Amino acid sequence: MAPYTPSQEELQRRKVVGINLETVDDVTSTDFPGHYAGEDHSWDLDLFRKNLKIQFHHNTQFNASFSVAGIDASVANAFRRILLAEIPTLAIEYVFMNNNTSVIQDEVLAHRLGLVPLKGGRKGLLEFMKWFSKANEEEGTEAGEAFDYNTITLHLQIECTRNPDAAPGETDSNKLYINSAVHASDIVFEPVGRQPEFFSGDDTITVTNPDILIAKLRPGQCIDLDMHAIKGIGADHAKFSPVATASYRLLPTITILKPILGNDAEKFAKCFPKGVIGFEKVTKEEASTPGSGYEGHAGEKKAVVKDTMKDTVSRECLRHEEFQGKVKLGRIRDHFIFSIESTGQWDSDELFLESIKALKQKCVRFKRNLSLMTK
Template sequence: MAPRIASPEEIRKRKACLVLPFLDREVDFPLPFVPVSHLLNIPPHQNLQVIFHKNDPLEASFSLIGVDAAIANAFRRILIAEIPSLAIEFVFIHNNTSVIHDEVLSHRLGLVPLKGSLDGINWMTWFRMPQEGEEDSASVASDHNTIVLKLNAECTKNPNASPDEEDPTVLYNNAHVYARDIVFEPVGRQTTFFSGPDGEIQPSNPDILLAKLRPGQKIDIEMHCIKGIGQDHAKFSPVATASYRLLPDIQITRPILGDDAVKFANCFPPGVIGIEHVTADEAEQKGTGYEGHKGEKKAVVVDPFKDTVSRECLRHEEFKDKVKLGRIRDHFIFNIESVGQFNSDLLFIESVKVLRLKCARLKRNVAALADMTDINPV
């Protein structure tokens, strides 16, 4: 017997999860999509859509529609922890007479986000810490796996400063040491891959304050940068944040008119609910709830995308049984903030590449396991 095919209205209802007025139970129990296929050979997502709402170099917002929550969460976790990026790993302190301890200063330097030529970063290979008695090419610092940065700053008095001056940045030279003071020193083939004002390895934000110095204090440091992933340390994470939320769903089940419509609109962020007037045609139609209310104000849903699902409207008795709040299960609104090494939209593409590699690796392992099972049946 062939399975029953659900109607479009039933599918729409199952895609929306109801938001209840009680904080101890935000949504109802999630029901699966219908019709559901449990075959291992699942066809590609035919309804998959990616719609960008904002695409700036450091921040992107887009909708991922038509996928399961497991896929959306996989992208989020990959963005945070599995996209390779460049960061300071080894700090060699030749001289540090500032008030900041060596360990604290090293930690601050490691967290400075870096940027440079993406071709050069992709050209670099992984650096692996050498084991005792091991000599491996991947364990030796070279031009293809290590970037060298230097920081050399010394504070001196400014002879041209006014005797009444109190600002230390005017009284002294190099009173504040910023990330812009970090200098990139290319080695070997790095001059080819990391060249030009935008191609050189440099801090993403040059105004990060690293230390404060006073006359006689000096910092002389050499830093080695390697590739890593956020799973190993947060400094390798290429995003400041990567998150998603479900698209809000607002359904006005019974007309909200007059002053109640204005109050209802004030329960939501601006732009979510609009105020219109009941037309003559609506006032003449029976069963709509607008009979005899020609010209009165009515509340209509304008843009649920801007809603934050605060439940404010559910706290008022006059709106009881007139509105249903929910969220669309397969409509994920992503927000990605890059730290500067990659553009925000490119980060999502990189996460897709990583997921494809994971799927290919799993497919190979499953095939190898199947071959072993055929040879040595259990």
């Protein structure tokens, strides 16, 4: 069979997942060898480089949103799973209770402390800090010893007392008592060994958000404990996950098939989030073009698509009879809009780069092991 080259319109149609009132169409990717007769869909590095597009929408220290177009869903999901579970961070693992007379039980307090995000010097966390060997009951191994290169020591000592300067009749506990609320800012880093070389000044180990409430105390109650923080990954425990959220969604598409004018245009816009649909006036040229659907409507308001990225694909417009056959909804199968919210130990954009490195290392190991299997 002679080679067949599909048109750009056909290629674009194959990339769209159709969104109907209650169903979806064309959800499976078809760009693989053998699916279309006479077409070559074998993977090509040059073609991949040509189609790959990355665009940032906003990028801050704790939150980033960007689009990655030209990759398969399996690759996008691999990045997401690596972000959640395979990038190492620092978190409190062991809590040694010296005294706890608060109303919070020891195990609950220890759990709350483990969920407090920590941050510190990047060089120290990545290069100086090594993995801590934890006990494994199944393998019969015991926990390793704590050293300056695998354990961060933290301390929390606080006691609640009455405020002698409180006004008579005061009811606000923050003014009536001293240290009535224990916050993450009360956790103190105690460097040992070579740790001051890597964790001092702006690089010191501290909490990401000092306002996190850990406990509330009343006069006579106190908390005195020591903590050991170690490196870990989200696959071991969610507290080691470097992201609060890491997700992606497909880019929505909205195609207006027939003119939507006047009051219908305003109603159509209300079916979508603000900014998705805009308005323009029908030009004289459009009104004079036979078959355009705008004949005799010069100067009237018409609905136009402004920004599909803001759409949530609620399908609201498909529920109204006046829009039947006038609009087609879909999603671009290979255009992924990522949203990454960092807990603070990593910058949000750095996290995605780390996920790429991790996936690359997996591919290298797989390729090496595959070559060993053939020998």
